[in-house]
Amino acid sequence: MKRRTAAAAGILAVGALALTACSSGGDEPAASGSSGSGDYAGQTLTVMHYEGEDSAMGIAWNKAIDIFEQETGATVNLQTTAFEDLNSSAEQLFDSSDAPDVSEYNKGNGTAGQLASIGVIQNLDKYYDEYGWGDKLASGIDTIAKYDENGVMGSGDWYGVPNYGEFVFLYYNKDMFDQYGLTVPTTMDELESDMQTFVDNGITPLTTSAQEYPMGQLWYQLALSQADRQWVNDYQLYQNPVDWTGKEVTYASSTLQDWISKGYISKDVSGMTAEDAGLQFINGESPMFYSGSWWYGRMLSDITDFNFGITNWPETTLTPGSGGNIWVIPAQSKNPDLAAKFIDITMSPEVQNLLGDSGGLPVAADASQITDPDAQTLISLFNEVNDKDGLSFYPDWPTPDFYGDLNSVMQGLVNGTYDATSANAQLGTYYEDYVSTVQ
Structure with missing residues (x-):
């Protein structure tokens, strides 16, 4: 190759x-x-x-x-x-x-x-x-x-x-935010402050799954928040070597490690599926869920006991998503x-x-035939990403085995097998083992 x-x-x-x-x-x-x-x-x-x-x-x-x-x-x-x-x-x-x-x-x-x-x-x-x-x-x-x-x-x-198109964003429980006097976060400082408020009130703020895709996509979003388009090209297309000690992946893994230690993410997510995480949000047990537009229709149909909202990840130009x-x-x-x-x-x-x-x-x-206000809300959020040329594909795309590799490392980060440094080293090994065969 x-x-x-x-x-x-x-x-x-x-x-x-x-x-x-x-x-x-x-x-x-x-x-x-x-x-x-x-x-x-x-x-x-x-x-x-x-x-x-x-x-x-x-x-x-x-x-x-x-x-x-x-x-x-x-x-x-x-x-x-x-x-x-x-x-x-x-x-x-x-x-x-x-x-x-x-x-x-x-x-x-x-x-x-x-x-x-x-x-x-x-x-x-x-x-x-x-x-x-x-x-x-x-x-x-x-x-x-x-x-x-x-x-x-x-x-x-x-x-x-x-x-169809798809992208990843933050679902949030409006009623829980209102209960604790919180507003939709527009900066990372605001997001972390909101999460701390929930923890102080005995609530784990962010549900996810380390066993399946959600936590890997969260890791990628954190990396993207520190990245530019060239980094995405390097990661996805091998244009230049990816620095696995660089600011992008360092920020992603260290932030997740910090959030786990502070209780923003439960250690239970190591054994949770995407369905488990989604149900925690749908059932009103977690105030935030970072996942894709493929959940949106289900959220509209299944959430009956509270109001929810959607927002793009704060302080980022690049977002996981694609056709x-x-x-x-x-x-x-x-x-x-x-x-x-x-x-x-x-x-x-x-x-x-x-x-x-x-x-x-x-x-x-035919865009003129889509009049549902909830559909228009989703399309508007999607267009915010497109206006910034933000779609950056998904973290598991570079190698045939990276989906499982990333999930296993995310589980290790949650259960303490890896810290941020060793997690990135292991991911780098998985990635480079494949890249070396296609150069």
């Missing part, structure tokens, strides 16, 4: 993903490539995804299934799984007789890029030509849909179809053409508008 070329240097200078820039018009047919004739009656399409039924994406994909079945006459066999389960099993599953025909999958070099480079997911160039999906993807969104022969995102052939997870067609798909028809329906205005009104961030919606 060769070192990434200079042509990739600008990939992470992500263009605006604002919804208003991605409108595809309101008078398109529901699915431009579907015949609607029922020609596929008797056939079954196996669809796999890991979205909750009440999430924005889950609601939208259920609508897409209904439209697909009506227009094609085929039947959908829906298989739901967990993000972590598919993340660890996709290489074997997608190349086996048990492969779904079309599946949601994690984007980035270490996941979709890895599978593209070894032929486990199909090249989608002909379907992009047939359905015109590329015309619906804004600059920046399409970065995660293309991979070169080495699995490097941003150039090469089409291997996935992103149909959303992507639809891929596995190598062993039995119905790739039918799978492409289903993907096209998920890109239709009817489904995209529903996704937006349900609390998601669609990439091909």
Whole structure:
């Protein structure tokens, strides 16, 4: 594998993903490539995804299934799984007789890029030509849909179809903040002062999960708050060596170590899943939860006993986020053409508008049709990030194994196996072991 070329240097200078820039018009047919004739009656399409039924994406994909079945006459066999389960099993599953025909999958070099480079997911160039999906993807969104022969995102052939955006921000319990006379933090000093107030009143302020992705994303956000775009390019694209004793990762790990020692983060998070952390916030047990827009629809539907708000992380330009997870067609798909028809329906205005009104961030919606005030709140927050060219992808993307590596180090930081210095040294070893193979 060769070192990434200079042509990739600008990939992470992500263009605006604002919804208003991605409108595809309101008078398109529901699915431009579907015949609607029922020609596929008797056939079954196996669809796999890991979205909750009440999430924005889950609601939208259920609508897409209904439209697909009506227009094609085929039947959908829906298989739901967990993000972590598919993340660890996709290489074997997608190349086996048990492969779904079309599946949601994690984007980035270490996941979709890895599978593209070894032929486990199909090249989608002909379907992009047939359905015109590329015309619906804004600059920046399409970065995660293309991979070169080495699995490097941003150039090469089409291997996935992103149909929503996502980013990470702070959920907060308005009622708990009001109870203790606190305001939404706009600086790190204010955030830490708020957390100390909660601790003084016997409340652990920030729920997270070290077993799964939330704490790793929090670590990355803290690093990003001290970083610039070049650091992101170095970390994600290997343009220059990453200094694992530098200010970015030093601040991230030392801040987390400090917050754990002060009780801002419970040591219980070492064994908690993302679902556990999310439920602590939903149930009103924790006043703050740092996680992604993929939770937003569920928060709207499940939180009934208090008011919550959302805000971007204080004092930062850069934020974890990107185009959303992507639809891929596995190598062993039995119905790739039918799978492409289903993907096209998920890109239709009817489904995209529903996704937006349900609390998601669609990439091909008619913005004028999204009037829900909660959806507008999320879009406004997303546009704040885009206006600063802030989307900086995710911490686990640089290597195929870094998701598990980062989680294990976060757990060690919580339970005391690592301090900040040794945590960064271990992360650096994991990272450099892979980077040395692609330079």
